Amino acid sequence: MEDKLHEQLSVTPSEICLTESLNAAERLGCGELQENNEDGVLTEEMVSGGLSHLGCDLTGQQHVLCDVSLPGLNLRDISVLYNYVHLHKLELHHNNIKDLSCLSHMPHLIILDVSHNEISNFFEFQPLQYLQVANFSYNHIPDIKDLAGFFCLRKLDLDCNCLSEISGLEQCSMLTHLSLAYNKITKITLSSLPLTHLCLRGNQLKDAEGLENLQSLQVLDLSMNRITCLSGLQNLRFLCSINLEKNQILKIPDLKQVIGLPLLTNINLLENPVQEQPNYRLEVIFLHQHLTMLDQETVSVKEKVSSRNMFDPPMEVLAAIDHITHLVYQMGQPQILYHSTPPTAGYPYQMLVLTGPEGCGKEELVHRLCQEFGEYFGVGICHTTRKPYIGEENGIDYHFVSEADFQNLVHMGKFIQTMQYGAHLFGLTRDAIEDIAEEGLVCCVHMELEGVFSLKKSYFKLRYILLVPTQVDKFISHLKSLNMYTPPQIDHAVQRVALYLHTNEQRPGFFDNIIPCDDCGEAYQTLQQVVKDYLLVVEEEEGKSNSGLSSYSSVSGLYSAENPHPPLSGSRSETLASLSGSALDPSDSSFMPCFTNIQAKLNPSKISIQELASMRRREQLAREAVVGKRPGLFSQLFKRYNSARGTFKSLHSSMLEQTSGLLKDRNLEFEAKSILPPIPTGNKTGEVLKSPQSSRIDPKPPVEKNKGANVEG
Numbered sequence: 001m002e003d004k005l006h007e008q009l010s011v012t013p014s015e016i017c018l019t020e021s022l023n024a025a026e027r028l029g030c031g032e033l034q035e036n037n038e039d040g041v042l043t044e045e046m047v048s049g050g051l052s053h054l055g056c057d058l059t060g061q062q063h064v065l066c067d068v069s070l071p072g073l074n075l076r077d078i079s080v081l082y083n084y085v086h087l088h089k090l091e092l093h094h095n096n097i098k099d100l101s102c103l104s105h106m107p108h109l110i111i112l113d114v115s116h117n118e119i120s121n122f123f124e125f126q127p128l129q130y131l132q133v134a135n136f137s138y139n140h141i142p143d144i145k146d147l148a149g150f151f152c153l154r155k156l157d158l159d160c161n162c163l164s165e166i167s168g169l170e171q172c173s174m175l176t177h178l179s180l181a182y183n184k185i186t187k188i189t190l191s192s193l194p195l196t197h198l199c200l201r202g203n204q205l206k207d208a209e210g211l212e213n214l215q216s217l218q219v220l221d222l223s224m225n226r227i228t229c230l231s232g233l234q235n236l237r238f239l240c241s242i243n244l245e246k247n248q249i250l251k252i253p254d255l256k257q258v259i260g261l262p263l264l265t266n267i268n269l270l271e272n273p274v275q276e277q278p279n280y281r282l283e284v285i286f287l288h289q290h291l292t293m294l295d296q297e298t299v300s301v302k303e304k305v306s307s308r309n310m311f312d313p314p315m316e317v318l319a320a321i322d323h324i325t326h327l328v329y330q331m332g333q334p335q336i337l338y339h340s341t342p343p344t345a346g347y348p349y350q351m352l353v354l355t356g357p358e359g360c361g362k363e364e365l366v367h368r369l370c371q372e373f374g375e376y377f378g379v380g381i382c383h384t385t386r387k388p389y390i391g392e393e394n395g396i397d398y399h400f401v402s403e404a405d406f407q408n409l410v411h412m413g414k415f416i417q418t419m420q421y422g423a424h425l426f427g428l429t430r431d432a433i434e435d436i437a438e439e440g441l442v443c444c445v446h447m448e449l450e451g452v453f454s455l456k457k458s459y460f461k462l463r464y465i466l467l468v469p470t471q472v473d474k475f476i477s478h479l480k481s482l483n484m485y486t487p488p489q490i491d492h493a494v495q496r497v498a499l500y501l502h503t504n505e506q507r508p509g510f511f512d513n514i515i516p517c518d519d520c521g522e523a524y525q526t527l528q529q530v531v532k533d534y535l536l537v538v539e540e541e542e543g544k545s546n547s548g549l550s551s552y553s554s555v556s557g558l559y560s561a562e563n564p565h566p567p568l569s570g571s572r573s574e575t576l577a578s579l580s581g582s583a584l585d586p587s588d589s590s591f592m593p594c595f596t597n598i599q600a601k602l603n604p605s606k607i608s609i610q611e612l613a614s615m616r617r618r619e620q621l622a623r624e625a626v627v628g629k630r631p632g633l634f635s636q637l638f639k640r641y642n643s644a645r646g647t648f649k650s651l652h653s654s655m656l657e658q659t660s661g662l663l664k665d666r667n668l669e670f671e672a673k674s675i676l677p678p679i680p681t682g683n684k685t686g687e688v689l690k691s692p693q694s695s696r697i698d699p700k701p702p703v704e705k706n707k708g709a710n711v712e713g
């Protein structure tokens with residue numbers, strides 16, 4: 001430690017200064033003087049050799065030399081300087097001086113450097129009222145006397161002395177730079193001084209208490225202490241750089257007092273235990289976004305982005321991770337053709353999602369909706385690890401599972417999306433959707449925004465309805481009245497209202513409908529209307545007036561056997577009547593039954609009832625193919641699959657032959673089989689595959705990936 005200290009101290013600014021000064025002294029012919037100066041007494045001759053800088057004397061009438069520089073001359077007695085009353089600058093570093101009483105006779109002294117001497121009496125001379133810069137470093141000073149008379153003192157250097165406390169500086173109203181490195185200070189006691197730079201390196205401090213009054217502090221060096229806690233720094237609004245190297249900061253939360261200081265851009269935490277924490281650097285960068293230097297290394301833009309993605313990923317990133325995770329797990333499982341598997345990209349399975357902050361009542365609305373429009377919608381029941389509230393039933397409100405079961409389901413590739421909300425996990429399984437699709441219904445679910453982001457990545461066609469409270473006070477009292485939520489949960493739910501509104505603002509069209517939900521009854525009425533528009537329900541009277549369309553007037557149909565493929569419209573006001581005015585091209589294979597107003601406006605040509613009926617018939621055929629009523633798209637697909645399997649098999653055996661030959665040529669001793677993919681096994685009849693268990697979830701240990709996995713469909 002001692003050695004290291006010396007190493008660090010070996011090249012200090014004072015030493016550089018010494019070298020320069022000695023060179024200067026040589027130039028002045030002082031080298032010779034030094035050799036002859038065995039008794040250490042400063043003589044007139046030596047002084048005149050060290051004088052420079054022409055200025056005026058006290059009367060202002062005579063020119064005099066104002067600066068004296070006499071470093072490294074082994075001086076002990078400098079009493080001859082009593083006569084040099086006009087001096088502005090005095091440099092006497094690297095001597096053996098103990099007594100500075102002659103300074104009392106230099107009232108105009110501005111700069112004083114007596115570092116590297118034998119001084120133990122600090123400022124034992126008359127106050128020098130114009131003194132601005134004083135360097136007393138590398139002496140033996142044990143304490144600081146009252147410096148009340150040194151009105152102009154701006155910089156004071158007391159490094160490497162024997163100080164154990166800081167005192168006597170209370171009246172130094174101009175002091176901006178104070179350096180007290182390598183002393184024995186155990187406690188900081190500094191009143192409100194205008195300090196901008198403070199160095200307390202190499203002391204014995206355990207905390208930073210006592211700095212709170214230094215409101216102007218910009219640069220703080222607390223390196224080489226034993227600091228574990230940074231309280232005392234939290235109000236230093238102008239702090240831009242802090243050096244905490246070689247301290248005892250253990251954890252990132254211990255930095256909370258400095259993290260967030262508005263101007264702090266440079267933190268040095270080298271050689272603190274906190275550096276060992278996983279992702280330490282990225283976490284600090286994340287917590288303190290305007291950092292430009294950390295541990296003496298520039299913070300790169302890449303690091304800033306990575307830290308953000310690691311600790312607060314945007315929802316898009318989270319959703320992508322969630323989506324990829326479930327996709328990868330699904331791929332490891334036998335591939336199954338579901339009722340909700342889209343026959344083509346143009347016919348995705350349709351879903352209705354109600355989203356909004358917790359407690360906004362979306363769950364209740366989903367259930368009411370599915371009750372009233374039971375022919376079209378079924379509730380998609382999510383899984384959760386939270387415990388049921390009173391009145392909630394397993395399999396009706398949620399599938400309530402343990403965390404281990406939930407994770408098993410994840411590994412079994414069962415989920416389409418999952419999210420952690422508070423301390424609990426929520427997720428929608430493919431089987432939950434399938435249970436509804438099997439009945440020919442549209443799956444209706446409720447979820448938080450993160451879930452919406454994830455589902456947007458899926459191949460389903462979803463319609464998103466945002467339920468948002470517009471009166472925060474009312475929302476808070478509603479949440480309180482439910483007696484289900486703790487105050488932090490209420491705060492969290494309320495905070496997330498802004499998140500939903502922000503998303504809606506930033507991403508126009510992200511939600512298909514927005515319904516205020518301050519009043520549950522009114523919200524349901526609006527929802528009803530939205531859903532009727534969505535289903536293209538034509539009211540009785542309307543049905544009468546559109547007699548030609550009466551056969552469709554009950555509803556245009558939503559994925560049910562009776563009602564062929566559903567037209568999920570992008571526009572609320574889109575009724576069958578308006579639809580009949582839109583531009584449909586039944587010959588278009590990518591025809592989607594979702595016609596927007598924009599399309600309608602672009603091509604106002606009318607569609608005939610016959611065309612519409614033909615379109616419906618084709619939808620019906622497609623729908624029946626999905627539910628397996630007639631040999632349709634899928635059986636063809638599987639026939640094709642079987643013939644493809646035959647082709648693959650013959651290709652495989654010829655590749656096997658060729659590969660074996662190659663391996664033999666190269667004297668490689670392993671089997672060609674081991675490097676070629678296996679032939680997929682499958683249902684010989686080529687029928688739509690769906691295991692009886694597939695639509696029900698039965699938590700069990702994850703199937704070993706790819707082991708005997710069939711690749712079907």
Ligand SMILES: Nc1ncnc2c1ncn2[C@@H]1O[C@H](COP(=O)(O)OP(=O)(O)OP(=O)(O)O)[C@@H](O)[C@H]1O
Pocket residue numbers: 356357358359360361362363364382383386417418419421426427428446447448449450451452
């Ligand atoms: N699979 C899912 N993905 C994302 N969020 C979900 C999922 N399932 C449920 N959620 C949402 O998680 C939040 C917490 O669910 P919980 O059932 O505890 O809420 P709640 O208190 O009943 O609120 P609400 O009445 O709004 O449903 C709710 O906003 C709920 O909609």
